[in-house]
Amino acid sequence: MNLSHRHLRYGWWTLFVFLALGVVLETLHGFKLGWYLDVSNQTRRLMFTLAHAHGTLLALVNIAAGLTLRTVKEVVISPRASSALIWGSAILPAGFFLGGIIVHDGDPSLGVALVPIGALLLLYGVGSAARSVAQGTASSVK
Amino acid sequence: MLSSRIVWAGAAAVLWCATMLVVSLSQGLAPSKPPDNRPIAALASDLVSSDTCRSCHPGNYASWHASFHRTMTQVAKPANFAAPMDGLELSHDGVDYRVDRGGQGYRVRSRPSGAPAASFGPPKEIVLLTGSHHLQVCWTETGLGRTLGQFPFAYLIAEKKWVPMSHSFLVSPDIKQVYEKGSWNDGCITCHATQGRSRPEPNGYFDSQVAEFGISCEACHGGGREHIEANRNPLRRFALHLSGAGDPTIANPAKMDGPTSSLACGQCHSIQAFTNAADAAKFDREGSSFRPGMKQLDARTVTQPPRPGQPKEPAPREAHAFGDSFWPDGMIRVTGREYNGTMASPCFKGGKFSCLSCHQMHPEETDAGSLNDWKASRQMKPGLGESDDACLQCHQTMKTNLTAHTHHAAGSSGSHCYNCHMPHTTYGLLRALRSHEISSPTARETTEFGRPNACTLCHLDQPLAWTADKLAEWYGQKPPQLSADDRLYSAGAQGLLRGDAGLRSLIAWSMGWAPAQKASGLEWFYPYLIFSLNDPYAAVRFAAWKSLQTLPGFSGHAFDYTVNDARQKEAVDLGYRKWWFEVRSAKVSYRPQTLLRGDGMFRQDIFDRMLDQRDQRRMLLTE
Numbered sequence: 006m007n008l009s010h011r012h013l014r015y016g017w018w019t020l021f022v023f024l025a026l027g028v029v030l031e032t033l034h035g036f037k038l039g040w041y042l043d044v045s046n047q048t049r050r051l052m053f054t055l056a057h058a059h060g061t062l063l064a065l066v067n068i069a070a071g072l073t074l075r076t077v078k079e080v081v082i083s084p085r086a087s088s089a090l091i092w093g094s095a096i097l098p099a100g101f102f103l104g105g106i107i108v109h110d111g112d113p114s115l116g117v118a119l120v121p122i123g124a125l126l127l128l129y130g131v132g133s134a135a136r137s138v139a140q141g142t143a144s145s146v147k
Numbered sequence: 148m149l150s151s152r153i154v155w156a157g158a159a160a161v162l163w164c165a166t167m168l169v170v171s172l173s174q175g176l177a178p179s180k181p182p183d184n185r186p187i188a189a190l191a192s193d194l195v196s197s198d199t200c201r202s203c204h205p206g207n208y209a210s211w212h213a214s215f216h217r218t219m220t221q222v223a224k225p226a227n228f229a230a231p232m233d234g235l236e237l238s239h240d241g242v243d244y245r246v247d248r249g250g251q252g253y254r255v256r257s258r259p260s261g262a263p264a265a266s267f268g269p270p271k272e273i274v275l276l277t278g279s280h281h282l283q284v285c286w287t288e289t290g291l292g293r294t295l296g297q298f299p300f301a302y303l304i305a306e307k308k309w310v311p312m313s314h315s316f317l318v319s320p321d322i323k324q325v326y327e328k329g330s331w332n333d334g335c336i337t338c339h340a341t342q343g344r345s346r347p348e349p350n351g352y353f354d355s356q357v358a359e360f361g362i363s364c365e366a367c368h369g370g371g372r373e374h375i376e377a378n379r380n381p382l383r384r385f386a387l388h389l390s391g392a393g394d395p396t397i398a399n400p401a402k403m404d405g406p407t408s409s410l411a412c413g414q415c416h417s418i419q420a421f422t423n424a425a426d427a428a429k430f431d432r433e434g435s436s437f438r439p440g441m442k443q444l445d446a447r448t449v450t451q452p453p454r455p456g457q458p459k460e461p462a463p464r465e466a467h468a469f470g471d472s473f474w475p476d477g478m479i480r481v482t483g484r485e486y487n488g489t490m491a492s493p494c495f496k497g498g499k500f501s502c503l504s505c506h507q508m509h510p511e512e513t514d515a516g517s518l519n520d521w522k523a524s525r526q527m528k529p530g531l532g533e534s535d536d537a538c539l540q541c542h543q544t545m546k547t548n549l550t551a552h553t554h555h556a557a558g559s560s561g562s563h564c565y566n567c568h569m570p571h572t573t574y575g576l577l578r579a580l581r582s583h584e585i586s587s588p589t590a591r592e593t594t595e596f597g598r599p600n601a602c603t604l605c606h607l608d609q610p611l612a613w614t615a616d617k618l619a620e621w622y623g624q625k626p627p628q629l630s631a632d633d634r635l636y637s638a639g640a641q642g643l644l645r646g647d648a649g650l651r652s653l654i655a656w657s658m659g660w661a662p663a664q665k666a667s668g669l670e671w672f673y674p675y676l677i678f679s680l681n682d683p684y685a686a687v688r689f690a691a692w693k694s695l696q697t698l699p700g701f702s703g704h705a706f707d708y709t710v711n712d713a714r715q716k717e718a719v720d721l722g723y724r725k726w727w728f729e730v731r732s733a734k735v736s737y738r739p740q741t742l743l744r745g746d747g748m749f750r751q752d753i754f755d756r757m758l759d760q761r762d763q764r765r766m767l768l769t770e
Contacts, residue, residue: 037514039513039514043209043512043514044209044513045206046206047205047206048205109384110203110205111202111204111205112203112381112385114388115385
């Protein structure tokens, strides 16, 4: 599959999913649900907010990656880096979300262990993309 | 090329920013000097303060923050005062007091009553506040180091009224000042602050320190330093979460056996005495070394008088000071010391029963509304409140057998466990409270020990013989030897006429208690409550006034219980006239057992005789 198309498709769908999560969180605010808003559940609120924010931002990053690949011919990223970017964009916010479903006072649940895994995948994916962009733009200048 | 004007403007901006940075850093980094006119917060060895607990336990922090434990003692910032203070002027015992703004909040000046305005003395800053539930008390600087003096008034929060301190407890009328200089440092500090150290100095001053003002997390959970260090490791935390095991680095009374858990509360909620002078001195210097989870208090013992039939042990040091705090059979009769009652209860001997069987310190719901409800319910577990469920947790057979046991209609106040087994026989903070010694009512407790029994605290109109007969018939209790009066006349009326000041307060309070009004008929309460507005004890007058306000026709009745002079006599006279001419129904026929004639007048001969027999001993019931 075309990597550009893959990032665009993933980006737009996850943007939809995490914007929808934002709507859910606003609804929880609207109905003042203690499960989300009470002081004792502030860890859950933090985790869900982080999931929403990271998920939305990373969706935009994937859209940007897809557009970059489509419009800048000199930029080529490896399929492995592309997969790392996509999986990292999924696993990191999912870790925050799962960590918030069950909380232990100030600690999230074990789902939060996905977050560092996702973060490492993202670092690899974004780093590779950055290197490719740098190399691509350098060759085009020559 | 930049113009010189722009260069100068840029240089000025850089200089200004640098100056602001230096000033900000010096302000932020310079250690703030602790105040030297009051006790200060200084952490002790293993304590870390509630702020440190907050980040990991936000819900528990929120419930504690909403509790009255937190506000037991507060620094006297303007926001912490329950009363409006601006322009306050009060007089007591020949001294006028005037409050104005100053220091960190408010200052007090005083002068002899009637002296010229210019004779107000130097201001003394109000530095600490104790209480925030029923009443609040102000403590002032004295100029003697961190030794505190007392502003001699208490603010009754519900009544929005300043009263002399001596009128906020049950105090003999000849006592005008309850506390003296250093009372907070030497006494209150132990239980109105966390890890208080009074630190008396050779010159008689105090250099007192506390870990935290108010009762904070570590009062009940022990020092948190080891817990914090151990739980920086997330793997350890998740291992504990997943295993569900308790954390051995911190005490949790909810996971202890009953007696150990209750002692965490009992370290304050009990009558205590130091075991010897050396231990007392060490305690004053270093604070308590007791930590929740331990089986015994340190340096102190819980003072519990021997029960009838038990051998008498040598009285611990200072135990004499609490003589009024117990009924003659050793049952606690003053509030704030519930552990004495709990530990003497049969339930306690099973090893599982504790304060936390009924109370909950950290409710799960932490929204503002739920926390307010929880506070209003005296921190009961959700759903328990005034229901029978607290008792039915263990006494499950009673669920199906309730009316056969109680001999009262299901759902009535007579079928309610608390009303018979935890009657209102303790007193403090100007109200009657439920006994925390779970017991069964007997006629003997009244004849031998002078304590009202649960039956006649509700059926105030009935003679003691009626109680004895019912208890004999229903439960096979052997009736005690009864006097002729006990056979004929209302136990409630007798208590109000003949009882000591503590008993009179309980009876006057009970006359305002809805179940007693329903069971006894309230028409005959009027003359007794109006008569009790004349009682020599302010606490009795207060109880009578509050109960009178619950009766039809006297809602909102104005009366100043703090005065005891011609104005009071006049107010009582007016109250009596109001009842006789406006409220009293001619259709009501008053029963002779209430010592009233059919028309409501006192049966004067018996009334006078009982009044002559009144227990006039001086009483002091504080908390």
